[in-house]
Amino acid sequence: MLVLRQTLLIAAKDTKVFLKDPFGVAFALLFPLMFILGFSLALRNIAPEDEQLAITVATREQEGLSHRIINLLTEDELLGAVVMPYDAAVRAVEEEEIGGFVAFPADFTSGLTEGRPTKLEVVARAGDPELEAALMGFARSVASSSSNTRIALAAIAQIAGPAALPRDAASFGRGGSLLSFETEQVGPVEAFNAANFTVPGYLTMYVFFAAAMGARAIMRERVNYTLERLMSNGARRESVVAGKYLGALYLGAIQLAVLWGAGLLAFGIHLGVSPAAVIVVSALMVLTSAAFGVMLASLVHTEASASSAAVLASLLLAPIGGCWWPLFITPEWMQSLAKLTPHGWANTAFNKLMLFGAEGGDVLVEMAALAAFGLAFLVVALVRFRLSPGGP
Template sequence: MASVRMILAVAGKDLLRLRRDRFGLAFALGFPAAFAVAFFFMLGPGLSESAEAAPPPTITLATGEPGAQAFSRVLIGALLESPVAGFEIRSVDEAAAGAELESGELTGYILFAPDFGEGVFSGAGTRLEVVADSDPQQQAALESFAGSIAQQIQLQSALAAALASLNAPLAAFAEPPSGGVEFSEVDVGRIEPPNPADFTIPGYLVMFVFMAAAFAAAELARERASGTLARMVAAGAAPAQVLFGKFLSAAALGLLQVAVLGLFGVLVFGMDLGLSPLVTILVALLMVLVSSAFAILLASLVRTERAATPAAILAALVAAPLGGCWWPLFITPDWMQSLALITPHGWANTAFNRLMLFGGQFESVAGELIALLGFAAVFAAIAAWRFRTSPLID
């Protein structure tokens, strides 16, 4: 219990200092909002023009089910005859789809399983496979379309089961439906441009949360130079307690930044948290966890304030554009998207984009969540090793 009180005392001291430091508090909370506002108005007109001219996404359908009258082929034929609003539909055979994807002519397609019809009508279940390259926008469109097909088939299966339980005649369900899956089409008029806040605010939030955490490392270096750390250790604080207290104070500041800028984006600019707002919040919490671990890591690598401050600025300003904080990663070349994966910023921003721009859900960002946890674990492990081999105070 005494150990917990000491950790909370260290964290409380840092937060009290921050509350008294008006410039530092304004930097941590005001600068992200100012940057987001500026880029919101800079990008808004351009996005409106591009959205009006943007063609609908093309959905390529392929099937491995044999037979001209196979259910998947009937379904694809119905979709080709009655296209779904907002999508261009094309059909190719499985081999051609794979070849086009390999050559780069195609960025992704939906593949019906070889036993698709049998699985649907036997109740054993089947699968729709989304095969895509690294283009997140195309993958999100394919996943959305495949999800609509699966949902309609599940509804039909549930209706058949309900009628069976009532001993109702099931002759209508004995043969595959001639029209396949039905989609309702709604004319929504002009395509609305994306809200710039949906990617500018998350991007700058990632940038400034990591920047504030990096400056926490510089604060630790200042306390080492001024003798504050030595006094805390002399007062009974173990080095591990001091470090964990620093971690908690960095995490508390990160959570405050997430809350303030998130509410600002939602209330002022109508920022959309996506179809799974709780998953979006989970990404933000993991980002705070990683940034706090990064603060302790940076503190373990630099010993003086003169070295810590430039290191904090360099780390923030290099990782931010590289990780997609200044522009969405999905508009950058493939090599830059791959390079972004060496930073936690890249994983966090990719997750935010999938959730807030492309309608993704938990399974769409499971890889990004695991990667963020991995970054936090690696940063914390390296910091712990460094502080075991190098004393906290000189």
């Protein structure tokens, strides 16, 4: 009871001290907002007018099933497929008029009806992975439907004999059963909102930064003997450690409220399909960052070294941990390196939830990793924390 009372008093006092320090408030709340604003503006042109991908199709057959498939595809307005002669399509890719196309081979119909392997051809310009992925997906869908057709033809031939097959195999499936597909209008194509990345990124960076700078404040208290005065006043060591930790949690909670609030109201961010999971990850991040700050204070010996360690650690861990750029665009080795930092786990979870439509269950590993980091930091802090220079 005494420890709890002292813990709450110390945390409340630290919060009061924080709120009376204009630079501290600006550093913890305004700086990240400025960074978010700046980088959101700088990144807004990444895909300002995102357009629907145009699927271009071509065939090397004079006649046959491929023509029928192409007709079906081009008739659908939502799909918006464009048909071009094969040679013209190749030239268009070379001259960078189009990104790529899907082509039916010359033996498509015969291969399909005679059971020989036949391959759809995907031609894509280098450096356009999104279109290449879309064309590959489209080709796989067509191939899958065509395979089903071939299986149906083989089954008919086996059961009823080859005579049962239509004389002109190319006419098989007339009426739309050869290739069936559905298109669905899901809404207008939305432009990429850079704030969906920058808000969690800079939130993570500054929550950890502010907590790390809290180590400096703890060191100042140790050097000017206020911590020792607390002890001679009756405060217990565990109360001081817990009070400092709780004070850092209060600060982190204020940062979360302000920065997520600004993100939602001013930057129009989207918390994804599981906002509750975003809140849980945020809470774990604050718990871990607060422990990081107290641990840092327990490891350094002077106020200057606390400042240096806080700045160095924050500026090193933020880019490694994907606060400045999305981890998923970085090379694999950088993504592996990010796993050594709590920032990396937090940002991976935020990106999954806010950019890729993940749900809470999809980020359990990230949550567990953050909790493990926090626990480890807290254990070090509890073991190493000293109330006075050279004292207990």
